[in-house]
Amino acid sequence: MTDLGPSERELEAYGEIVDAGALDARGLSVRLGMEIDEVHDVLRRLRRSGLVYPDESGGFVAAPPNVALRGVVEAAHALGARWLADVSDLDRRYRRRGSNEDVGDTVEVVVGRQAVVDRANQMFSRAMKTIRSLAGEEDIAIVPADGYPTLTAAVERGVQNDVVVPDGALVAPGGLIEVLGRLSPRIELRAIDRIPVRIVIIDNAIVMLPLPPGPDGSTRLMFLQNSPIVVTGIALFDYVWRAARPFRLDSDRRVRVEDQLDQTESLILSMLLAGATDGAVAAELGLSERTVQRRTRDLMYKLGAASRIQLGYEAGRRGMRSA
Known part of the structure; x- marks a missing residue:
């Protein structure tokens, strides 16, 4: 049978690490409601597939989705x-x-x-x-x-x-x-x-x-x-x-604004919320600064923000978090 990539459980674990920024096995076990031995197996498979890698604190951080997947x-x-x-x-x-x-x-x-x-x-x-x-x-x-x-x-x-x-x-x-x-x-x-x-x-x-x-x-x-x-x-x-x-769709059966962001936009927003400069975002994602600035303007339009400060406010109001 052809290898179909990460399993649903592995993608669920990967998503939790993306949301948290970094997690150790015990923290992931609590979030997923999984036994610790099963979590270690999932983490081993995620590491082999390049989706996560260990950090200095003993936890794991996620590779950018647009690269890892x-x-x-x-x-x-x-x-x-x-x-x-x-x-x-x-x-x-x-x-x-x-x-x-x-x-x-x-x-x-x-x-x-x-x-x-x-x-x-x-x-x-x-x-x-x-x-x-x-x-x-x-x-x-x-x-x-x-x-x-x-x-x-x-x-x-x-x-x-x-x-x-x-x-x-x-x-x-x-x-x-x-x-x-x-x-x-x-x-x-x-x-x-x-x-x-x-x-x-x-x-x-x-x-x-x-x-x-x-x-x-x-x-x-x-x-x-x-x-x-x-x-x-x-x-x-x-x-x-x-x-x-x-x-997900909202009560009017329309796509929620936060779900309209593509993977690159989500990564850019996450890094900006964490305080990264345009140059740092560009270097991390392999983009030009001009592209980062253009994608940031797209983010402001989608979230209805007139400035970067308001972009941060709108992101926080919708529960979007930095990595």
Whole structure:
């Protein structure tokens, strides 16, 4: 089995160290509610993967997320490219057989927007445990005005709905986030710089994959079952899910301002709150001072601050902390 990067438990521990600035094993044990021996095992794995390193006090500090998790993200994109090549080959073989026709139990391509909506609703109605998606703004085009009632019903009966979106969706007014909030009464959301491929996975058994439009511009959706390609699609989702960062919606189903920050902005803000100069931030993150100043202006805009002093106030008011 391909190494899928840090486990959920390891990422949880890494996140606690990021939030605290530095933690020893006992402190991490208290925060996570884990036995000390298990914490030591997690820390050993985090050190091997380069996510944390020991400090002079005997505790551990976190490597910057955009550096430490870069390998996981790059692996996800590489896996996505290979997977798409396999899917494209299946699509070519399928088109030689004609559209809207099952090809064994492995692949089905549905053509036409209404046919796609109907088939997706049928698949959502079968979900028993999980619906997991890598979504992009392009997916809005295949969401009907009344949504997907069977998806809403599946979540209401306890099906877990996990979705990863690109960072750009967090700051776009309305758009993808609004649609997702309307589709699902409960949803676990994460964001990443970009989505390697748009997919929906139902119960780790069925993969739904939007295809490029047909020659006449028609909507096309591929369904994969009982295929080794499904296993690769699941691994791809796991890669992206573990590398993505969680965010939440407020009471109006909008992305909280503090969750609209990308990883670099979060690091810059954290270091500025700790008293670092622009030069020190630039040296630590491998950026130019001009880039740090530009990203700081972006932070001020997002948090509604007119000055750096007010930026610190707004960050504190929202519970943002320095590293």
